[in-house]
Amino acid sequence: MVGATTAAAGLLVLVGVASSGGHAFNTLPTETALPPLTDGLLSGAFVAGAVGAALVTWRRHGGPLAGWIVGTGALVAAQALAVTLLALQLPPPRHPMSFTLLLGAALLGMACVVAPLLRLRRVDHVVDDSFVIGLGMGITAAGFLVLQFPMSQTPRPAMLTLAGVLVATHVATAVLVLRQRGLTPTARALVVATVAVVSSGLAVRWSGLSGTEWELLATLSRAAVGAAWFGYTWTCLQRNAEEDDRRFEAMNSVLVSTTRDQRERMHELRSTMAGLVSGSALLDNADVPAEARERLWRSVRAELDRMERLLAGQQQPTTDIDGDALDRILELQRLKGRRVELQSDGGVVHGRYDALAEVVNILVDNAVTHGGSDTSVVEMVTRDDETVDIRVTDFGRGIAEDQRARIFEWGERASEAPGEGIGLHLAKRLMTEDGGSLELDVATEGTGSSFVISLPAARRSTENDLTVGGSHGWHVAR
Numbered sequence: 001m002v003g004a005t006t007a008a009a010g011l012l013v014l015v016g017v018a019s020s021g022g023h024a025f026n027t028l029p030t031e032t033a034l035p036p037l038t039d040g041l042l043s044g045a046f047v048a049g050a051v052g053a054a055l056v057t058w059r060r061h062g063g064p065l066a067g068w069i070v071g072t073g074a075l076v077a078a079q080a081l082a083v084t085l086l087a088l089q090l091p092p093p094r095h096p097m098s099f100t101l102l103l104g105a106a107l108l109g110m111a112c113v114v115a116p117l118l119r120l121r122r123v124d125h126v127v128d129d130s131f132v133i134g135l136g137m138g139i140t141a142a143g144f145l146v147l148q149f150p151m152s153q154t155p156r157p158a159m160l161t162l163a164g165v166l167v168a169t170h171v172a173t174a175v176l177v178l179r180q181r182g183l184t185p186t187a188r189a190l191v192v193a194t195v196a197v198v199s200s201g202l203a204v205r206w207s208g209l210s211g212t213e214w215e216l217l218a219t220l221s222r223a224a225v226g227a228a229w230f231g232y233t234w235t236c237l238q239r240n241a242e243e244d245d246r247r248f249e250a251m252n253s254v255l256v257s258t259t260r261d262q263r264e265r266m267h268e269l270r271s272t273m274a275g276l277v278s279g280s281a282l283l284d285n286a287d288v289p290a291e292a293r294e295r296l297w298r299s300v301r302a303e304l305d306r307m308e309r310l311l312a313g314q315q316q317p318t319t320d321i322d323g324d325a326l327d328r329i330l331e332l333q334r335l336k337g338r339r340v341e342l343q344s345d346g347g348v349v350h351g352r353y354d355a356l357a358e359v360v361n362i363l364v365d366n367a368v369t370h371g372g373s374d375t376s377v378v379e380m381v382t383r384d385d386e387t388v389d390i391r392v393t394d395f396g397r398g399i400a401e402d403q404r405a406r407i408f409e410w411g412e413r414a415s416e417a418p419g420e421g422i423g424l425h426l427a428k429r430l431m432t433e434d435g436g437s438l439e440l441d442v443a444t445e446g447t448g449s450s451f452v453i454s455l456p457a458a459r460r461s462t463e464n465d466l467t468v469g470g471s472h473g474w475h476v477a478r
Contacts, residue, residue: 042226043148046141047081049233050074053134061126068116070126072173073138079109079169080142083162087149099158106165113169117176127182129236135177136194136229139170143198143222147205163206167199190228197221273307299331306354318434320458321356322348323380326390329357330378333364339375340364347382348458349390351434356390356455359430359438362423363392363451371396371449382457390453391441398449404440431455 050073057070082105090098120127146166174195178188201218209215309316323344330340349356360378367373373396381389399407410425424438431438436455 043081043141043144046137046144046226046229047074047077049137049229050077050134050141053130053137057126057128057130057134060128060130061123063123065116065119066123066126068112069120069123070131070134072113072117072131072177073134073136075109075113076135076138076169076173077141077145079106079113080145080166082109083166084145084148091150096158099156099162103158103162103165106162106169110165110169110172114172114176117173120176120180124180124182127177127180129187129240132177132183132187132191133229133233133236135173136190136232139173139191139194139198140222140226140229142166142170143194143201143225146202149205159206163202167202170195170198186232190225190232194225194229197225295331296335299328299335302328303332306357309354316352316354318350318352320348320350321353322346322458325353326356326360326378326380329353329360330364332357332361333376337374338364338368340378341376342378342380344380345382347380347388349380349388349436349455350458351436351455352430355430355434356453359427359453360390360392362427364394366423367392367394367396367449371398373397373448383454384457386457387454388457390455391450392453393448393450395448398447399440407440408438 054071054074058067061070083102086102086105090101094102174191177183178191183191197218201222204210204212204214204218323342323346326344327342330342333340364376367376371394373394376392376394379389379391379393381391383389408424408428410422428438431453434455436453439452439454441450441452
């Protein structure tokens with residue numbers, strides 16, 4: 001939309017200048033010469049650039065005051081355009097009324113440009129790349145527009161006064177804008193150079209130096225400044241495009257991370273809900289003995305607490321987890337009808353209960369879902385003073401050798417397998433966060449799979465060298 005508006009504005013300016021110039025060509029005295037159509041094309045291009053930059057800046061910084069200020073470049077160009085079009089309709093020799101009309105248009109344009117800029121400090125945030133490009137394009141457009149101004153060989157004092165108003169507009173505009181700190185050194189240098197080049201070009205043309213080497217120098221300088229503004233615009237567009245790409249990548253990364261987090265959380269919730277449904281059904285069974293009912297209720301209560309923390313996004317602190325705590329975790333699997341045996345030598349790990357519960361549930365659930373085995377053995381073995389291993393072994397189909405290297409990758413699963421390929425990736429991450437690890441025991445032979453959870457051992461007592469919260473000796477639980 002902005003591009004179409006910019007192109008339309010440039011076309012209108014070009015048609016206006018060209019048509020007015022053609023009309024003036026038939027009415028101007030022979031002592032005047034109309035500049036070539038190229039100047040009309042260039043002025044139209046720079047006016048279009050000023051208008052486009054103003055529209056882009058206005059969309060970023062809307063508001064009554066900001067709206068006037070962001071259009072500074074377009075207003076500067078409009079001032080030169082209005083004076084030039086009037087001059088084309090009032091060719092030399094001009095009467096005093098014509099000079100008055102031209103001077104009034106220039107002064108009105110100056111007021112429209114300078115008055116809002118006097119309050120620029122109230123909205124100084126609008127001074128950005130787009131604003132500076134619009135300002136530079138507008139002043140450069142004014143430099144090309146005044147070339148369309150038909151005048152006699154010997155300028156009259158009134159014409160020099162008119163030129164002074166135009167130059168004063170450009171200088172005042174640059175001074176007010178350069179007072180802001182938001183401009184880069186490159187932008188500052190370009191604004192100063194543009195005002196100097198356009199002012200010197202006006203001086204050359206309106207002081208009777210046309211056709212001299214000074215006019216050639218002014219032409220080359222004007223071309224250099226115009227090219228510099230196009231180059232600066234291109235550089236800013238590239239930089240903004242790169243920044244947009246970086247922001248998009250960052251947002252996409254956040255979105256992917258958020259999506260993964262939500263899917264992992266849903267994975268945990270589904271696993272927990274399955275156990276709670278089974279537990280609730282057993283609690284409604286009047287034939288369940290009182291002791292078993294009490295143990296069942298404790299497991300259900302623990303899972304409800306874990307679900308509440310999961311939904312609230314609460315991070316559970318690390319704690320010591322012994323064989324009895326691990327057995328309570330496995331009780332959820334037994335509620336689902338699985339046969340799970342726990343063997344422990346009295347080792348105690350240090351980690352988050354919720355994380356360990358989720359990992360054990362994932363491994364046992366996978367044994368049923370992917371391995372076809374509802375029987376698992378969980379061994380809690382002290383490896384050394386620093387580490388305790390929890391080995392989860394099933395007796396199912398096992399994992400194909402060509403798939404073992406990828407089983408912990410996000411979304412990795414066999415094409416015919418159920419699930420989303422999230423569980424093992426999530427389990428490995430949870431154990432890594434607790435300072436441990438989760439690995440597939442590739443040395444396992446025969447049917448089934450064996451995964452090893454390694455976690456830091458609980459801190460030992462300095463007095464009796466006994467593990468806090470546990471005792472040595474092999475313990476077998478159901």
